[in-house]
Amino acid sequence: MAAAEKEAGGKSRLLKRGVGLLAMIPAGVIVFRFFTDGLGANPIATALNQLGLWTLILLLASLTCTPLKIVLGWKWPLKVRKMLGLCAFFYVCLHFAVYIGVDQFPPTVDEIYKDILKRKFITVGFFAFLLLIPLAITSSSKMVKRLGFTRWKRLHRLVYVAAAAGVVHFIWRVKADLFEPLIYAGVLALLLAIRLVAHLRDRRAGVAKPVS
Amino acid sequence: MRHRRTSIGPTIPSREISPEPSYVARRQVMTGAAVFAAAGAVELGARRAFSATVPAPDLAALTYRKGPLGTDEAQTPLKDVTSYNNFYEFGTDKGDPGQTAHTLKVRPWTVTCEGEIGKPQVLDIDTLLKLFPLEERVYRLRCVEAWSMVIPWVGFPLASLIKKLEPTSKAKFLAFTTLHAPDQMPGQRRPVLDWPYVEGLRMDEGLHPLTLLAVGLYGKSLPNQCGAPLRLVVPWKYGYKSIKSIVKLRFVEKQPPTSWNLSAPNEYGFYSNVNPDVDHPRWSQARERRIGEFIRRKTLPFNGYADQVASLYAGMDLRANY
Numbered sequence: 001m002a003a004a005e006k007e008a009g010g011k012s013r014l015l016k017r018g019v020g021l022l023a024m025i026p027a028g029v030i031v032f033r034f035f036t037d038g039l040g041a042n043p044i045a046t047a048l049n050q051l052g053l054w055t056l057i058l059l060l061a062s063l064t065c066t067p068l069k070i071v072l073g074w075k076w077p078l079k080v081r082k083m084l085g086l087c088a089f090f091y092v093c094l095h096f097a098v099y100i101g102v103d104q105f106p107p108t109v110d111e112i113y114k115d116i117l118k119r120k121f122i123t124v125g126f127f128a129f130l131l132l133i134p135l136a137i138t139s140s141s142k143m144v145k146r147l148g149f150t151r152w153k154r155l156h157r158l159v160y161v162a163a164a165a166g167v168v169h170f171i172w173r174v175k176a177d178l179f180e181p182l183i184y185a186g187v188l189a190l191l192l193a194i195r196l197v198a199h200l201r202d203r204r205a206g207v208a209k210p211v212s
Numbered sequence: 213m214r215h216r217r218t219s220i221g222p223t224i225p226s227r228e229i230s231p232e233p234s235y236v237a238r239r240q241v242m243t244g245a246a247v248f249a250a251a252g253a254v255e256l257g258a259r260r261a262f263s264a265t266v267p268a269p270d271l272a273a274l275t276y277r278k279g280p281l282g283t284d285e286a287q288t289p290l291k292d293v294t295s296y297n298n299f300y301e302f303g304t305d306k307g308d309p310g311q312t313a314h315t316l317k318v319r320p321w322t323v324t325c326e327g328e329i330g331k332p333q334v335l336d337i338d339t340l341l342k343l344f345p346l347e348e349r350v351y352r353l354r355c356v357e358a359w360s361m362v363i364p365w366v367g368f369p370l371a372s373l374i375k376k377l378e379p380t381s382k383a384k385f386l387a388f389t390t391l392h393a394p395d396q397m398p399g400q401r402r403p404v405l406d407w408p409y410v411e412g413l414r415m416d417e418g419l420h421p422l423t424l425l426a427v428g429l430y431g432k433s434l435p436n437q438c439g440a441p442l443r444l445v446v447p448w449k450y451g452y453k454s455i456k457s458i459v460k461l462r463f464v465e466k467q468p469p470t471s472w473n474l475s476a477p478n479e480y481g482f483y484s485n486v487n488p489d490v491d492h493p494r495w496s497q498a499r500e501r502r503i504g505e506f507i508r509r510k511t512l513p514f515n516g517y518a519d520q521v522a523s524l525y526a527g528m529d530l531r532a533n534y
């Protein structure tokens with residue numbers, strides 16, 4: 001029994017690592033193309049945009065795990081939820097680093113500060129980034145224990161706010177064509193709706209049950 | 213614990229080959245891989261623009277002389293000029309026009325000149341091309357998105373055409389219109405902007421010697437994605453003022469509507485002069501990235517053409533008239 005459990009643990013570790021590795025491919029492609037003249041006429045803006053887009057994709061992927069369990073009963077996505085969230089954080093760090101270190105080069109505190117406050121799409125993007133920091137810091141199971149599960153869970157609900165801010169960041173960035181950002185907004189809305197329905201259903205079931 | 217799976221296909225279910233948790237994990241990894249591959253495919257499909265090569269179009273060489281008023285700054289490579297375009301009629305990604313603009317038919321083409329003029333007429337593009345001597349002007353182009361290029365245009369001063377049309381005393385503004393043809397311009401099939409694209413200039417701006425009607429660049433006819441067969445070039449204003457693929461020029465008494473101003477009045481004004489001191493809500497205008505350069509350079513008032521054009525706006529509040 002213990003051996004089987006250990007084996008299962010090994011497999012889920014493999015799964016997590018696999019997902020983590022796969023999630024690194026886009027970053028690898030972007031870096032490769034950046035240095036091989038493969039990102040078009042404005043490689044800095046293109047790299048920045050693609051890193052931002054992958055942040056959003058991975059953030060939404062991590063938020064898809066629970067709805068998959070709710071709707072389809074799949075349990076395995078839950079095993080990679082944390083990995084996907086951490087990958088999203090990795091991409092937003094790259095996105096931010098390219099913004100500060102490349103796009104705005106040479107960065108001065110004064111200019112960056114003004115830029116973040118003045119351009120409202122960057123303000124919300126930065127807000128989303130700030131929200132993700134405590135979540136990344138408290139992602140380990142040690143931290144879950146230290147905070148207590150209820151408190152930890154409440155804290156990690158911030159991920160919805162971060163994702164919504166990420167979508168708003170995208171919507172406010174585009175000039176006129178809202179088609180692409182609205183797809184992401186639609187996906188996020190769907191994911192939230194599934195949880196809300198499940199939550200309401202659970203609550204009703206809970207109320208119906210006599211409290212013992 | 214036992215996993216049940218109804219298997220109709222393979223005669224040897226994978227669970228009989230490898231121990232159970234292994235095939236489960238493998239399936240999971242493969243599903244994960246499929247999910248990411250799908251996401252990647254969608255993403256790459258949507259952004260195919262950047263990796264695909266743009267076939268060099270076969271464009272007619274033009275006869276022209278070197279004109280005055282140009283800059284001797286390093287010119288942006290033709291490859292970048294033709295693959296990084298804001299021309300929403302052909303898609304909103306800057307790689308789109310280079311991929312899709314081949315559907316534009318630039319012959320036959322006419323330009324309707326009308327309104328407050330003595331000689332209203334419909335000009336055929338080939339007639340128009342022979343009316344005035346062509347000259348090359350190397351201008352800086354500053355996009356509102358804080359990037360810039362240096363482009364060797366070939367064309368003639370808009371002033372030459374204006375004078376030929378004999379404007380009346382009521383002609384205070386010029387109103388330009390781009391072709392509206394969703395069958396040739398796929399971007400017009402979605403209401404991203406209120407098609408057709410319209411732009412305008414004050415008469416003195418239109419008459420200014422810097423203002424060019426371009427018919428070519430790098431010595432050849434305009435590539436479709438750069439606004440063939442006829443476009444405006446107003447080098448001291450943000451790029452969107454330089455309307456592309458023009459089919460109509462109307463002389464009017466009142467300030468005409470302009471597309472980006474209609475789309476977002478608080479972001480884009482009628483004048484749209486390049487101004488490092490007035491920021492756009494999305495882009496700081498203080499600095500710009502010259503395509504091909506790494507470090508942003510400082511943006512100059514009127515895109516470096518202040519000596520020639522600042523006097524047009526003497527006494528005007530350029531913050532209010534952005």
Ligand code: HEM
Pocket residue numbers: 044045046048049050051052053054055056059092095096099116122125126127128129132162166167169170173
């Ligand atoms: C969770 C956080 C974030 C997400 C999900 C995100 C996502 C995105 C997305 C989807 C885009 C547009 C991609 C496209 O148009 O193809 C973008 C662009 C951009 N983001 Fe973010 N972003 C985040 C945080 C930030 C932060 C913290 C900053 C900087 C302080 C930032 C700065 C930018 C800039 C400057 C662009 C535009 C680049 C350009 O047009 O040249 N973002 N981001």
